[in-house]
Amino acid sequence: MTIDLTDTSTGAIHEALTQARRRMGGPASGTVLTLIIVTDESEQYDAVRAASQAGREHPSRILAVITRRPKGESRLDAEIRVGETGPGETILLRMYGPLGQHADSVVAPLLAPDVPVVTWWPDEAPSAPGGDPLGAVAQRRVTDAAASETPKDMLLTLAKAYKPGDTDLSWTRATSWRSLLAATLDQPYPELLRGEVLAEPGNPSADLIAAWLGQRLDLDVRRGESGGPGITEVNFETPDGKVALSRPDGRNATLSWPGRPERRVALHRRDTAELVAEELRRLEPDEVYAETLRALAAGVGSSAP
Amino acid sequence: MTDDEGLAPANPGVIKGLHEMSESRNPLRDPRDRRIPRVAGPCVLVMFGVTGDLARKKLMPAIYDLANRGLLPPGFSFVGFARRDWEDEDFAQLTYRAVKEYARTPFRDAVWQQLSEGVRFVSGSFDDDEAFDQLASCVMRLDEERGTGGNYAFYLSIPPGQFPTVVQQLKRSGLSDPSAGGWRRVVIEKPFGHDLASARELNDILEEVFPPDAVFRIDHYLGKETVQNILALRFANEMYEPIWNRGYVDHVQITMAEDIGIGGRAGYYDGIGAARDVIQNHLLQLLALVAMEEPVAFDADSLRMEKEKVLSAVRLPADIAEGTARGQYSAGWQGGRQVHGFLEEDGIPPDSRTETYAALRLGVDTRRWAGVPFYLRAGKRLPRRMTEIALIFQRAPHLPFSATDTEELGQNALVIRIQPDEGITVRFGSKVPGTAMEVRDVNMDFAYGESFTESSPEAYERLLLDVLIGDPPLFPRQAEVELGWRILDPVEDFWASRTKPDQYPAGTAGPPSADALMARDNRAWRRL
Numbered sequence: 034m035t036i037d038l039t040d041t042s043t044g045a046i047h048e049a050l051t052q053a054r055r056r057m058g059g060p061a062s063g064t065v066l067t068l069i070i071v072t073d074e075s076e077q078y079d080a081v082r083a084a085s086q087a088g089r090e091h092p093s094r095i096l097a098v099i100t101r102r103p104k105g106e107s108r109l110d111a112e113i114r115v116g117e118t119g120p121g122e123t124i125l126l127r128m129y130g131p132l133g134q135h136a137d138s139v140v141a142p143l144l145a146p147d148v149p150v151v152t153w154w155p156d157e158a159p160s161a162p163g164g165d166p167l168g169a170v171a172q173r174r175v176t177d178a179a180a181s182e183t184p185k186d187m188l189l190t191l192a193k194a195y196k197p198g199d200t201d202l203s204w205t206r207a208t209s210w211r212s213l214l215a216a217t218l219d220q221p222y223p224e225l226l227r228g229e230v231l232a233e234p235g236n237p238s239a240d241l242i243a244a245w246l247g248q249r250l251d252l253d254v255r256r257g258e259s260g261g262p263g264i265t266e267v268n269f270e271t272p273d274g275k276v277a278l279s280r281p282d283g284r285n286a287t288l289s290w291p292g293r294p295e296r297r298v299a300l301h302r303r304d305t306a307e308l309v310a311e312e313l314r315r316l317e318p319d320e321v322y323a324e325t326l327r328a329l330a331a332g333v334g335s336s337a338p
Numbered sequence: 339m340t341d342d343e344g345l346a347p348a349n350p351g352v353i354k355g356l357h358e359m360s361e362s363r364n365p366l367r368d369p370r371d372r373r374i375p376r377v378a379g380p381c382v383l384v385m386f387g388v389t390g391d392l393a394r395k396k397l398m399p400a401i402y403d404l405a406n407r408g409l410l411p412p413g414f415s416f417v418g419f420a421r422r423d424w425e426d427e428d429f430a431q432l433t434y435r436a437v438k439e440y441a442r443t444p445f446r447d448a449v450w451q452q453l454s455e456g457v458r459f460v461s462g463s464f465d466d467d468e469a470f471d472q473l474a475s476c477v478m479r480l481d482e483e484r485g486t487g488g489n490y491a492f493y494l495s496i497p498p499g500q501f502p503t504v505v506q507q508l509k510r511s512g513l514s515d516p517s518a519g520g521w522r523r524v525v526i527e528k529p530f531g532h533d534l535a536s537a538r539e540l541n542d543i544l545e546e547v548f549p550p551d552a553v554f555r556i557d558h559y560l561g562k563e564t565v566q567n568i569l570a571l572r573f574a575n576e577m578y579e580p581i582w583n584r585g586y587v588d589h590v591q592i593t594m595a596e597d598i599g600i601g602g603r604a605g606y607y608d609g610i611g612a613a614r615d616v617i618q619n620h621l622l623q624l625l626a627l628v629a630m631e632e633p634v635a636f637d638a639d640s641l642r643m644e645k646e647k648v649l650s651a652v653r654l655p656a657d658i659a660e661g662t663a664r665g666q667y668s669a670g671w672q673g674g675r676q677v678h679g680f681l682e683e684d685g686i687p688p689d690s691r692t693e694t695y696a697a698l699r700l701g702v703d704t705r706r707w708a709g710v711p712f713y714l715r716a717g718k719r720l721p722r723r724m725t726e727i728a729l730i731f732q733r734a735p736h737l738p739f740s741a742t743d744t745e746e747l748g749q750n751a752l753v754i755r756i757q758p759d760e761g762i763t764v765r766f767g768s769k770v771p772g773t774a775m776e777v778r779d780v781n782m783d784f785a786y787g788e789s790f791t792e793s794s795p796e797a798y799e800r801l802l803l804d805v806l807i808g809d810p811p812l813f814p815r816q817a818e819v820e821l822g823w824r825i826l827d828p829v830e831d832f833w834a835s836r837t838k839p840d841q842y843p844a845g846t847a848g849p850p851s852a853d854a855l856m857a858r859d860n861r862a863w864r865r866l
Contacts, residue, residue: 205373208373208374209408211366211371211373211374212373212374212375212377212408213377213408213412214366215364215366215367215374215377216377216379216411216412217412218364218365218366219364219367219377219379220379220380220487246366249365249366249368250365250366251365284448285448285451285452286412288412288413290485293485294413294482294483294484294485296380296411296412296413296484296485297412297413297452297455298408298410298411298412298413298414298452299405299406299408299446299448299449299452299453300408301446301448301449311373315372315373317372319372319373320370321368321370321371321373
């Protein structure tokens with residue numbers, strides 16, 4: 034059911050929620066977290082949809098904070114959705130006028146009791162997420178450098194302001210590549226002389242993978258450019274030849290290894306809902322991400338061609 | 339039947355040690371990096387009995403789901419062996435249909451394409467030397483073509499009667515012999531024998547060819563999230579363990595009820611019965627997880643050690659006649675349909691004495707559980723399908739209310755629901771709203787499906803992956819199997835000396851003798 038409240042208050046939203054829940058027979062009893070989405074009217078649909086899909090794995094109270102007409106009168110409109118898209122409940126909060134600057138005062142009373150809070154900026158994120166009032170209430174802050182105009186600079190900005198609990202969807206996108214690379218090096222491997230990550234220009238996940246490889250393997254890793262889609266190849270120069278994991282079509286990857294048959298494996302690009310679901314799976318600080326960001330800021334994995 | 343030296347020796351933990359070593363060698367793996375999943379190394383899975391229901395409905399979909407989740411290695415290959423005049427494509431087609439119909443995760447063409455490149459089929463019967471030689475050359479070709487590194491897992495989804503032939507063939511053809519650096523694992527399903535002697539016989543056959551730590555016994559119950567959650571509930575929390583003992587618990591009921599009859603399994607079921615089919619393995623494993631002491635670590639050795647300890651402390655009732663009950667369903671109405679009785683089922687002789695319902699009272703002779711009975715029951719054609727563990731607590735020692743206030747107050751209970759509708763229920767007394775003081779039982783519910791994923795992995799997915807990784811905590815070892823038979827054998831012997839099981843109409847909750855068993859202890863079964 035959907036309930037529209039105009040020019041309302043958090044108290045009224047609470048009351049409407051409680052009533053809706055009673056009428057529906059308590060569908061949101063198993064909520065495991067509150068997810069705050071900071072977005073604008075043009076992007077909210079996709080973000081809320083992805084979050085609701087992820088909510089099937091992690092039933093959440095989703096609070097979408099949408100700022101509108103900052104110059105007008107202060108006003109709060111709420112759209113409450115319960116029992117429509119799966120478990121959990123979604124509240125779209127439209128904030129008009131100066132209220133938009135004080136979104137935290139609206140959000141704080143609406144956080145589900147006792148469960149963790151995650152804040153997600155699907156588009157442009159503040160340069161210091163941990164310092165943002167909506168980021169400060171959360172123990173996990175999710176940004177997306179790929180949504181920025183200059184993704185790599187965004188990563189460097191985030192590195193400067195890093196606080197435990199920060200994470201970025203471009204790092205999440207790197208997971209399937211990273212797990213395949215880790216699996217590749219599970220078997221005995223020859224000495225690695227240098228590495229290379231190829232991706233379309235401005236792909237922050239490739240920057241992170243290059244920094245991660247450079248830092249973990251203590252290796253010279255070059256970040257090269259290709260036509261995409263996304264990341265197309267990671268390879269290592271060895272005395273025996275080239276060990277390479279390549280994915281030209283965005284779907285299937287091929288592992289080539291000198292003197293061994295080529296092996297293929299599915300490596301598809303994941304949609305936002307899957308990324309958000311992975312992000313919500315673990316809520317403790319991601320130390321490996323922190324180290325990788327630090328390495329990136331220190332210039333690891335960015336060696337010139 | 340009481341000699342003790344036959345128990346399997348302690349597992350040296352070889353596999354675990356190797357696993358840790360390779361992880362520390364790989365600089366890309368970091369225990370803090372929780373995003374990177376455990377992925378199996380290069381390997382071939384060879385399956386015997388590919389045309390069976392289990393293979394089609396559970397195993398093949400599980401393989402696809404693992405591939406779809408990116409948990410299978412590049413080059414992973416899947417070989418079927420059966421007496422069918424098939425080519426690789428026919429088998430791939432069978433697998434494709436099974437995956438399409440039963441896979442849990444969405445179907446992706448790219449994943450299937452990639453998986454199907456590694457599907458092979460070898461045709462032959464189990465006594466055909468030539469067929470096994472072909473199988474051997476097939477997997478060796480896969481090593482060359484797809485880089486599977488000489489690592490083979492053999493899944494025996496076949497009746498135990500055929501184990502000796504297949505295992506000997508694996509030995510003869512050299513397939514079971516681990517080459518330098520490769521591993522060999524063999525996976526078997528219940529039943530692990532039908533009594534202690536046959537379980538040992540079966541084990542001897544396997545261990546003649548495979549070392550103990552290469553034998554993976556699948557008890558799919560142990561792959562279920564809720565079953566693994568028993569350990570989390572007990573040992574990750576502070577509020578349950580202090581009352582998890584005889585000081586607070588009155589008794590424990592472990593139930594596995596099925597609404598179906600024996601279906602097409604007459605050939606297997608007749609002569610086996612409910613106790614051997616599910617109590618000896620699933621229910622005793624659940625008992626072990628509920629009753630065991632805290633393991634020192636969450637690894638295979640420590641877990642199995644505690645499970646073996648508590649299973650060795652399980653005692654049968656002094657008078658087996660009083661402490662057990664068994665029944666056979668007769669014709670009746672189950673779930674709105676008229677159904678046959680057990681003796682009228684196809685393939686069941688009219689004088690069969692096989693039980694379709696079994697209940698027993700067990701004691702656990704430890705300081706924690708002395709005097710707390712564990713009631714186990716399992717049956718077919720009961721009102722509904724349900725598996726649960728219920729800890730029923732003692733009544734409060736003193737109630738400062740008048741007797742009429744608490745007339746409707748029962749005993750507190752903590753119920754772990756295994757299937758369906760996985761979750762945990764706590765039952766306690768609460769004041770009924772109103773002016774008078776009146777206390778009544780209410781339920782507080784935690785449903786897995788509500789708090790976590792709607793797509794929690796199938797038990798087989800988890801277990802198959804563990805086999806391919808070589809991670810043994812969730813697999814019972816031979817000692818546990820033997821302890822299970824030690825508990826059950828005297829009961830089966832006693833039942834064999836008696837006449838027929840009691841009848842219960844299909845769709846009812848079991849024979850009156852089972853209710854009488856509880857009534858003698860002034861207790862009652864939980865409603866099904």
